[in-house]
Amino acid sequence: MAFIVNDVDISAAEPKELLFDKHVEYIANHGNDQNDFEYCMTEFLRMSGIYWGVTALDLMQQLEKLDRKSIVEFIKKCQCPTSGGVAACEGHDPHMLYTLSAVQILCIYDCLDQIDVAGVARYVASLQQPDGSFFGDKWGEVDTRFSFCAVAILTLINKLDVINVPKAVEFVMSCCNADGGFGSKPNAESHAGLIYCCVGFLSITNQLHRLDCEKLAWWLCERQLPSGGLNGRPEKLPDVCYSWWVLASLTIMGRLHWISSDKLKVFILSCQDTDTGGFSDRTGNLPDIFHTLFGLGALSLLGHDKLLKVNPTFCMPQYVLDKLKINTQIISV
Amino acid sequence: MSDNSSDEELAPDWIPYRQRSDWADVTPIEQDDGENPVVVISYSEKFKDVYDYFRAILASSEKSTRALELTRDALRLNAANYTVWQYRRDILKALGCNLQQELQYIDDVISDNPKNYQVWHHRRVIVEWLNDPSDELRLTESVLSMDSKNYHAWQHRQWAIKTFNLYDNELEYVDRLISEDVRNNSAWNQRFFVLKHFGFTPEVIQREIQYAVNRIRLIKNNESVWNFLGGILHDGGASISQHEEVLAFCEELYNNNVRSPYLIAFLIDLCQEKCLREENAESREALGRRVAELCDGMIREHDVIRKKYWQYVVDSFQLKLNRLKANNDGERNDGTS
Ligand SMILES: [Zn+2]
Numbered sequence: 163m164a165f166i167v168n169d170v171d172i173s174a175a176e177p178k179e180l181l182f183d184k185h186v187e188y189i190a191n192h193g194n195d196q197n198d199f200e201y202c203m204t205e206f207l208r209m210s211g212i213y214w215g216v217t218a219l220d221l222m223q224q225l226e227k228l229d230r231k232s233i234v235e236f237i238k239k240c241q242c243p244t245s246g247g248v249a250a251c252e253g254h255d256p257h258m259l260y261t262l263s264a265v266q267i268l269c270i271y272d273c274l275d276q277i278d279v280a281g282v283a284r285y286v287a288s289l290q291q292p293d294g295s296f297f298g299d300k301w302g303e304v305d306t307r308f309s310f311c312a313v314a315i316l317t318l319i320n321k322l323d324v325i326n327v328p329k330a331v332e333f334v335m336s337c338c339n340a341d342g343g344f345g346s347k348p349n350a351e352s353h354a355g356l357i358y359c360c361v362g363f364l365s366i367t368n369q370l371h372r373l374d375c376e377k378l379a380w381w382l383c384e385r386q387l388p389s390g391g392l393n394g395r396p397e398k399l400p401d402v403c404y405s406w407w408v409l410a411s412l413t414i415m416g417r418l419h420w421i422s423s424d425k426l427k428v429f430i431l432s433c434q435d436t437d438t439g440g441f442s443d444r445t446g447n448l449p450d451i452f453h454t455l456f457g458l459g460a461l462s463l464l465g466h467d468k469l470l471k472v473n474p475t476f477c478m479p480q481y482v483l484d485k486l487k488i489n490t491q492i493i494s495v
Numbered sequence: 496m497s498d499n500s501s502d503e504e505l506a507p508d509w510i511p512y513r514q515r516s517d518w519a520d521v522t523p524i525e526q527d528d529g530e531n532p533v534v535v536i537s538y539s540e541k542f543k544d545v546y547d548y549f550r551a552i553l554a555s556s557e558k559s560t561r562a563l564e565l566t567r568d569a570l571r572l573n574a575a576n577y578t579v580w581q582y583r584r585d586i587l588k589a590l591g592c593n594l595q596q597e598l599q600y601i602d603d604v605i606s607d608n609p610k611n612y613q614v615w616h617h618r619r620v621i622v623e624w625l626n627d628p629s630d631e632l633r634l635t636e637s638v639l640s641m642d643s644k645n646y647h648a649w650q651h652r653q654w655a656i657k658t659f660n661l662y663d664n665e666l667e668y669v670d671r672l673i674s675e676d677v678r679n680n681s682a683w684n685q686r687f688f689v690l691k692h693f694g695f696t697p698e699v700i701q702r703e704i705q706y707a708v709n710r711i712r713l714i715k716n717n718e719s720v721w722n723f724l725g726g727i728l729h730d731g732g733a734s735i736s737q738h739e740e741v742l743a744f745c746e747e748l749y750n751n752n753v754r755s756p757y758l759i760a761f762l763i764d765l766c767q768e769k770c771l772r773e774e775n776a777e778s779r780e781a782l783g784r785r786v787a788e789l790c791d792g793m794i795r796e797h798d799v800i801r802k803k804y805w806q807y808v809v810d811s812f813q814l815k816l817n818r819l820k821a822n823n824d825g826e827r828n829d830g831t832s
Pocket of ligand 1: 404443
């Protein structure tokens, strides 16, 4: 008996090998070749764009393709001297998301001392709320993404003690649903991206025992579709970025082997653009730098031999975290 | 990643700020990309014009009607620019603008950018300032009628319901959505949210089991409703196997040759739980064999892609069962000696 599922077809013509050199070229030229409009339109997330590119190249051991000096200069200019937070781009207001991206880049470049680290800690602490949650910026949007950003930033700069961790854990756990998953806020629908944030949060704070791993991992396994790709919620199409979020969460919970790695690999490789390089969200679409990092990251989790090992919690090369002596909790089954 | 709004979205009779006499007193500020820009770019003219003037009013902290209009142009070019939204709120506050008008404006922006974080956040702030949620259910309903799984719209709706206690008619609305698309996971989640608010009484649990069962009869292979059913039994505090009618229903489907992986997964859960509670050794053996058979079916035929998961389920179940047997034997021996 066949059931109808929302999925994609992968034709035999789609790439089956990693187009390594194409991706290096794609990322190194990102921004140079981009049409102006696209570049203007993404100004508001530039800092994250740089993090995606830097991390992807580092996983391919091609970090020297980018100009370290100008990137570090750029980050320095984006830190707000008053609040301590970092903005997406000069002239923008600081935000938790870009502060994390900036800190991640500086860790990869091994030069955290280039910014005011105490200021970063002050900024993150200032955004924690009495219920333990975090604002994304001074305007007060609450989301479990920001809880993840907060503990990730503070762990990378070794200042986790500036916030109330037990309260933060309490808030994240209040976002757990009956299906074992997590949403953006209490009662919000379970969503693979937010599950990644919450599982990552718990792995950073050493609280993975609070998860109902069996139930959650089962829900995550259910995200795999016949094409091999993973979706983010029931009835949605598969997507490379969700493949990363689901796979990273399963890895942290020690259950990566519950899904079919071979089929997932086929799906991810089929999302490569054979002309320009880069990965798209799903087979046949245009590539972008965001899906390029998460495609490479997922392949690294699956043990691809041309890529450095990625850390599933931080989405950074494992050697960077080793150097910083950061251990994130991982369950072994 | 970015919205594909075109550069030409400003009206055709649009005049660049540089040529406007009422802006002659302002000196535009260009984007400073530094000596060694990370990436070399040339901005489109219109974009550059608007944002150069935006940077200028930001720098001079000008809060005026014309500045408010300028933010509108800037947001039309890029609704995801959170800094412009923030400055727009500063202006609205400083000028004491009519916020009902602002809500109407946001309606338009949301209908063009329904998946934009910033505009939904702006909406929430304005509704909070007004302390008036009277239009929020209508707005989210209209957005959800275009995309019934829009995460932003559901978040906003839950926020409005929770903050202003608007639960009363929500179950009817959710029922309508589920009737339109029984696979709408967001609607099932919303149903759970409302039920949780009113509390899981035995009557509610009974009613909801029936509700779910009726929807499963319609479409068997529907992950959302099976998850909902599990949640109702679990959050109602009852163990799954205490509701014999649910087990009977699942067995009925199975006997009618339904082989949906969700059904079988549910049956495996029920049988495992029942087996581990069973006192009678023979019945326990039988249930144990049933679990193993069902898992085997998943591994070999019905859910091959997750075969390793099912192997794990059956292995850890066997372990539990053996441990239980050992304990029981131990107790029996103690009793006779
Ligand atoms: Zn994606």
